[in-house]
Amino acid sequence: MSERRYTEDHEWIDLDGEIGTVGITDFAQEQLGEVVFVEVPDVGKTVSKGDETAVVESVKAASELYAPCAGEVVEANDALADTPDLVNSDPEGAAWFYKIKISDKAEFDALMDADAYKAHTEA
Amino acid sequence: MADTDLLKTPLYDLHVELGAKMVPFAGYDMPVQYPMGVKAEHLHTRTKAGLFDVSHMGQVKLTGPDAARDLERLVPGDLDGLGHGQMRYSMFTNEAGGILDDLMVCRIENGLMVVVNAACKAADIRHMRAHLSSDIEVLEDRALIALQGPGAEMALSALAPAAAALTFMTGMEMDIDGAACFVTRSGYTGEDGYEISVPTDQAEALARKLLAQNDVEAIGLGARDSLRLEAGLCLYGHDIDETTTPVEAALTWSIGKRRRAEGGFPGADIILKQIAEGTARKRVGILPEGRAPAREGTEIQAPDGTTIGSITSGGFGPSLEAPVAMGYVTSEHAAAGSAVNVVVRGKALPARTAKMPFVPNGYKR
Structure with a gap:
């Protein structure tokens, strides 16, 4: 059973054991508009919390994803390169960006839960 | 400028009713997209017909026998x-040959109808008042509605049969279901279509009548930008400005033979010399080979890594289903098909210079 947390930059991370799956929220895709390009990180890349990990570009602008927690990228969703519109249709499911083996669970625990994130988007 | 200071066009209430996302643009609160979304709005305009509120643009009437x-x-x-x-499409130039604004001019009885960009209109009007002897009337009491796309003729001629007889780059006064309008067959999408100058108090009713026609949908500024980019048309303040000349901007075609012979416009010495001798840089189309859009400000390099210019407009072209851009490069790299790199997020990505428009024009000549 995985646990979900959110960042202030509108990313979600599902943690299952020590593997976190990262994507952008429905709120984020709504703000971005139609996504036309996605760049996911290379597997094996080591990142610190806050490092740029992925890129998502919509018809309007380019945005970056930042690592919600430090760790090593263990899997990337290469399907998004050919079907970037998946980010609009299923942002919190099929359109996950990458999986990361996190190195410090405390960083995960410090992120927002669903209620806190909801309050953040309504602020 | 605070949002409360934004100006509203006569179609503001209609945009809100249609569910538009409103954004500040050139001092106006304008619809950037409707619930359909930028991509679908773009494709709808290319295949059917789109209605655009361009009332923020400046409409000016010049009157006088020698206007x-x-x-x-x-x-x-x-x-x-x-x-x-x-x-005719033309541009105000300065003494250095730079472009102060671009504009559309239509000859009418005893004068000219001129349409200029929203962001430049105050300066353009001051400029004309300072230098011209014609009577200059700013048409504050008129909205401007663009109806663009292959379905535009059928939609407008249902209300005004005379519209079908206009050809590309001509205009006339026209009664549209009781509204005294000035209609030109022109636009900013690369498609066939019209721009309709309509009295403010009749603008919303006309927009509703047009939207009630088959296949006509309201289209926002987002799709307007991607449509004009695919059509290779310049956006003032981005692709052309006071630091670019018409020759550098690949707009030499807009300078007629007589004007080249006679000069007599600001910066003529510089512009005519550039026409004769060429320029160090040129505006070109750029097609990135991958899927990553190259946006405004992106550095353009020669294959050997030398900087040769930068992107002035770029994004994703929904009709091309690929990234599309334009920018300036040094003239030795300007020939269509030249291999270049665009530096996106620190990576040099392969691209080629390309002829514009990127999609065929649908003009009715």
């Missing part, structure tokens, strides 16, 4: 050669 010759003192286009109802 065409008079305005020629500020622009390099051949206006005196325009027959009644004929239009």
Whole structure:
């Protein structure tokens, strides 16, 4: 059973054991508009919390994803390169960006839960 | 500027009713997209018909027996050669040959109808008042509605049969279901279509009548930008400005033979010398080979890594289903098909210079 947390930059991370799956929220895709390009990180890349990990570009602008927690990228969703519109249709499911083996669970625990994130988007 | 200071066009309430996302643009609160979304709005305009509120643009009437010759003192286009109802694209130039704004000019009875960019209109009007002897009337009491796409003729001629007889780059006064309008067959999408100048108090009713026609949908500024980019048309303040000349901008075609021979417009010495001798840089189309869009400000490099220019407009072209851009490169790299790199997020990605428009024009000549 995985646990979900959110960042202030509108990313979600599902943690299952020590593997976190990262994507952008429905709120984020709504703000971005139609996504036309996605760049996911290379597997094996080591990142610190806050490092740029992925890129998502919509018809309007380019945005970056930042690592919600430090760790090593263990899997990337290469399907998004050919079907970037998946980010609009299923942002919190099929359109996950990458999986990361996190190195410090405390960083995960410090992120927002669903209620806190909801309050953040309504602020 | 605070949002509360934004100006509203006569169609503001209609945009809100249609569910538009409103954004500040050139001092106006304008619809950037409707619930359909930018991509679908773009494709709808290419295949059917889109209605655009362009009331933020400046509409100016110049009156006087020599209005065409008079305005020629500020622009390099051949206006005196325009027959009644004929239009031309031109630009206000400065003494350095730079572009102060671009504009559309249509010859009418005893004068000219001029349309200028929203962000430049106050300066353009001051510029004309300072230099021209014609009577200058700013048409504050008129909205401007663009109806663009292959379905535009059928939609407009259902309300005004005379619209079908207009050809590309001509204009005339026209009664549209009781509204006294001035209609030109022109636009900013690369498609066939019209721009309709309509009295403010009749604008919303006309927009509703047009939207009630088959296949007509309201389209926002987002799709307007991607449509004009695919059509290779310049956006003032981005692709052209005071630091670019018409020759560098690949707009030499807009400078008529007589004007090249006679000069007599600001910066003529520089512009005519550039026409004769060429320029160090040129505006070109750029097609990135991958899927990553190259946006405004992106560095353009030669294959050997030398910087040769930068992107001035770029994004994703929904009709091309690929990234599309334009920018300036040094002239030795300007030939269509030249291999270049665009530096996106620190990576040099392969691209090629390309002829514009990127999609075929749908103009009815």
